Amino acid sequence: MTNREVAIILDRIADILQIKNENPFKIQTYRKAANSIYHLDEDINTLKEANRIKEIPGVGKAVKAKIEEMIEKGRCEYYERLTDEVPAGVLEMLSLPGIGHKTVKTIYEQLGIDNLDDLLQAAEERKIRNLPGMGGKTEYNIKKGMELLRQNGGKVTLGLALPLAENFRDFLLESKAVEKASIVGSIRRGKSLVSDIDILVCSVSYLEVLQKVNSYKGLVKILENDPSCIKGLLTHHIEFEVIIVPPQDYFSSMVWTTGSKAHRQILFEDIRYSPLLEINNENDFYNHLGMDYIPPELRENCGEIELAAAHKLSPLLSIEDIKGDLHIHSNWSDGAHEIKEMAAAAKSLNYSYIAITDHSKSLAISGGLNEERIRTQQLVIDKLNEEEEDFQILRGSEVDILKDGSLDYDDELLKGLDVVIASVHSNFKLDKEKQSERIMQAAKNKHVDIIAHLTGRLLNRRSAYELDLDRILETAAKNNTILEINAHPDRLDIDENIARQAKEMGIKMAVNSDAHHKQDLGLMRYGVTSARRGWLAPEDVVNTWEKEALFNYLRE
């Protein structure tokens, strides 16, 4: 079992206990353990072999026994007993915004509803409003939530699919029969939500590839197969396709299987009149058509083909361009590590600066810092900086934008910070006008440098709030406010379309990890991918800049 799979089961146990109205602290324990394991640096199987499970923070005797059982037997009896009481379909209802554990419990117990489809039907038939504590709004939340889920049609986030795809690809490459293998399809284009994993395999032996696929531990079942393609299902309910081609077709197939339908149709229409001879990479393919190479993230037929033909595609941001991370939490608020540890992790990525941006006082549950604490934190950072030579920690804050658009600290305090990130963490349901005004007011504050996760969307969980984006972007442009591309794969906020629009308006952006754990610094790559889909160049992104240039910009 992988770390992720163990963490998911512990989290589901917590969900079921919550529905069963168990001791909140017990529930918290399971959540904490799940979170620890999710963020573990080491493989849980290796830890078990070394008898070190107990070292995981938040794991005691009882949880340790369950983890060991999962690793040894691939199952957990306690969890199975719980799922008998509360079926998986009931847990799925929790993904609907505004529908929590108590509501789900009542619906399950009183109406016997144990899946999303029946729930939607009950809402449409107005049966939910008769239940205690529920009304028309609850039914509206259910219908609205189902709309969001259906919209994405069972797609999963890139953050879930990409690591699985990489693992699967690397496994296939172990086979002698597999000469080359690449992730293709929408994952390679870097879409934030994807429907399946596509792997292109170069091989002359279909049977050996099939055998290899069959021995993959993440395989649930093979759905169909023929000599050119193996389709099946992996864990986490993700479908896959392994497309098998001979060596001479490999690179043209990469182009074919990576591009969106619209992109590839145009290219291959051209190829019909201009037969391919020998090509050794994708670059050759595009050159053969008289075009420059088109990066996978752009292959959507959004103007890239014309520009590539005119040799006018500009270079895109790449992960190597990133020189620092401007949105990082420490254990002063809800982060897992000390400032020093986050700095060390950032240095190992060759960053030359980071900003520590813990939450402000209103976000009490996240341990938001009051004025006294943040002032103390600044002194601590100053002290740490004295020991640094080619690295600098910026004194920052992720300050809450309050309901009325004012900020959670006064101007005097904000003035003393190196980086001020402003963001919304409450009152998501204000109307468009009020919500937009609120954010614009923050963007206009001369001490605010960056607006973080502007639209508040959580992929597959919560829609963006109602916003007048045009007016907000105008305000940002006018006030030199930087917009964040939050790299967390559940957010990717702002998205590629807004980023592209912002670039055209001359707005600068920052790609930030929003790390709460040192491992989260690695989420940067998702943000970079999203920025590339928004056609951003290195100069559009302030944390590719040299330290001095960035600091000057922030000071202005």
Next chain:
DNA sequence: GCCGTTTTCGGCCCGACTGTTTTCAGTCG
């Protein structure tokens, strides 16, 4: 269920908003 101790139990988990209520339970960050 975990943790830490003035060590085997008591503390851990805050606060605003929302919707359904008529004083409050549920949700969420």
